[in-house]
Amino acid sequence: MTSFSFLHVEYLLQAALWTVLLSLVAFVCGGSFGFVIALGRISRSPLLRRLASLYIQVVQGIPLLVVLFLTYFGLAIAGFKLSPLMAAGISFAVYCAAFLGEIWRGCIEAVPKTQWEASECLGFNRFEQLQKVILPQAFKIAIPPTVGFMVQIVKNTSLASVIGFLDLSRAGQIINNSTFQPFTVFGCVALIYFCICYPLSALSKHFERKLNVSNR
Amino acid sequence: MHYTFDFMSVFVNWPRLLDGAWLTIQLSALSTISGFVLGTLCAIAFKSKSRLLQTLVKMYVEIIRNTPLLVQVFLVYFGLASLGLRLSAETAAVIALTVNVGAYTAEIMRAGINSIHAGQIEAAECLGMSKFHVYWHVVLLPAVERVYPSLTSQFILLMLSSSITSQISAEELTATANLIQSETFRSFEVYVVIAVAYLALSFLFRGAFWLIGKTAFVRKRKLGTNL
Numbered sequence: 001m002t003s004f005s006f007l008h009v010e011y012l013l014q015a016a017l018w019t020v021l022l023s024l025v026a027f028v029c030g031g032s033f034g035f036v037i038a039l040g041r042i043s044r045s046p047l048l049r050r051l052a053s054l055y056i057q058v059v060q061g062i063p064l065l066v067v068l069f070l071t072y073f074g075l076a077i078a079g080f081k082l083s084p085l086m087a088a089g090i091s092f093a094v095y096c097a098a099f100l101g102e103i104w105r106g107c108i109e110a111v112p113k114t115q116w117e118a119s120e121c122l123g124f125n126r127f128e129q130l131q132k133v134i135l136p137q138a139f140k141i142a143i144p145p146t147v148g149f150m151v152q153i154v155k156n157t158s159l160a161s162v163i164g165f166l167d168l169s170r171a172g173q174i175i176n177n178s179t180f181q182p183f184t185v186f187g188c189v190a191l192i193y194f195c196i197c198y199p200l201s202a203l204s205k206h207f208e209r210k211l212n213v214s215n216r
Numbered sequence: 217m218h219y220t221f222d223f224m225s226v227f228v229n230w231p232r233l234l235d236g237a238w239l240t241i242q243l244s245a246l247s248t249i250s251g252f253v254l255g256t257l258c259a260i261a262f263k264s265k266s267r268l269l270q271t272l273v274k275m276y277v278e279i280i281r282n283t284p285l286l287v288q289v290f291l292v293y294f295g296l297a298s299l300g301l302r303l304s305a306e307t308a309a310v311i312a313l314t315v316n317v318g319a320y321t322a323e324i325m326r327a328g329i330n331s332i333h334a335g336q337i338e339a340a341e342c343l344g345m346s347k348f349h350v351y352w353h354v355v356l357l358p359a360v361e362r363v364y365p366s367l368t369s370q371f372i373l374l375m376l377s378s379s380i381t382s383q384i385s386a387e388e389l390t391a392t393a394n395l396i397q398s399e400t401f402r403s404f405e406v407y408v409v410i411a412v413a414y415l416a417l418s419f420l421f422r423g424a425f426w427l428i429g430k431t432a433f434v435r436k437r438k439l440g441t442n443l
Contacts, residue, residue, distance in 0.1 A: 070404070159284075180298070186295060190283040193284055193287060
């Protein structure tokens with residue numbers, strides 16, 4: 001039995017890099033797919049709207065853990081041999097897309113309706129309306145909740161450990177199995193997560209205050 | 217792709233899945249109630265004049281909201297055991313979930329209490345209501361009514377994240393699924409089935425919360441308007 005040492009901390013920090021990497025993959029992939037979902041939710045075609053909202057309802061009604069298992073085993077059945085990083089990345093993209101899509105739909109709808117009408121009067125087509133008038137304004141509204149959701153992503157990547165992805169939580173479990181000092185090990189793990197997440201939370205709050213100047 | 221789906225080997229185990237789902241419901245209901253009480257108390261403490269209480273609540277909320285539930289569950293289960301406090305997996309799960317949802321509820325309830333206009337409280341005082349009555353009828357209940365939708369979605373998220381407690385072998389729905397898949401090797405089928413089960417559970421919870429909202433908020437039921 002070895003005791004918890006500086007070497008272990010180094011191992012944890014290395015694993016933390018994987019956590020950050022997976023979070024970035026999840027955010028980029030989930031974000032692009034989520035953007036499509038958000039556009040689907042505000043589309044003029046009822047079918048697209050229905051499909052997007054069905055997707056959101058289903059994914060938000062299933063635990064991320066089960067989404068992870070489903071992608072991991074489901075893709076294996078379909079004949080894809082995926083590394084845990086790929087499998088985790090895909091599951092997180094699926095999961096984040098549902099939440100980000102719903103968040104961003106709210107932000108797009110928060111842009112006053114008169115903006116749509118005014119831009120229509122200027123002769124913009126729907127694409128131009130979105131690109132030149134609505135999205136730039138929605139983007140500003142979307143920053144605080146999106147940064148806030150990044151915290152959720154980082155925390156949720158801890159679940160990737162169950163399909164064998166060597167992230168911060170998995171590293172913690174491995175070290176705990178050899179040192180039997182759960183309080184120190186998981187306390188340290190929690191501290192590293194906190195150091196990643198707290199700045200993001202604070203940033204989100206900062207943006208929110210900045211945006212809310214009139215209501216202060 | 218040569219794979220034949222075999223859902224039968226999952227369905228023969230349905231009594232176990234049902235037991236698992238029942239434990240999921242129990243875990244979620246218990247930690248929802250205790251977490252709500254804890255969170256509300258924290259929100260009240262945060263509004264108090266004591267600086268110490270404010271700092272403590274703030275620290276609690278920030279620490280919980282910025283660390284993953286999985287690590288919190290491990291800390292409660294393995295950490296407390298190493299200190300000599302041996303808990304069953306289910307007890308540890310309820311404690312971890314309560315502490316977790318308590319922090320989120322505290323934030324939501326704080327927003328709710330903040331949204332009560334000072335004039336309301338002054339008016340209630342002018343009517344000669346006691347301090348307790350003012351707090352209960354004018355501050356707390358309307359605050360809950362206002363933030364009820366956010367509370368509801370938080371509690372449904374809690375129900376879904378109770379699946380995480382399968383990692384300390386609390387025998388809820390996901391843990392049961394893990395067991396069944398290790399016996400039958402029908403992993404994909406098992407997880408499809410419990411995904412549908414979770415979906416049904418979240419609809420069930422949504423319905424239950426709707427019903428609770430209908431019975432608890434008399435004013436809203438009668439007038440049909442938001443506060």
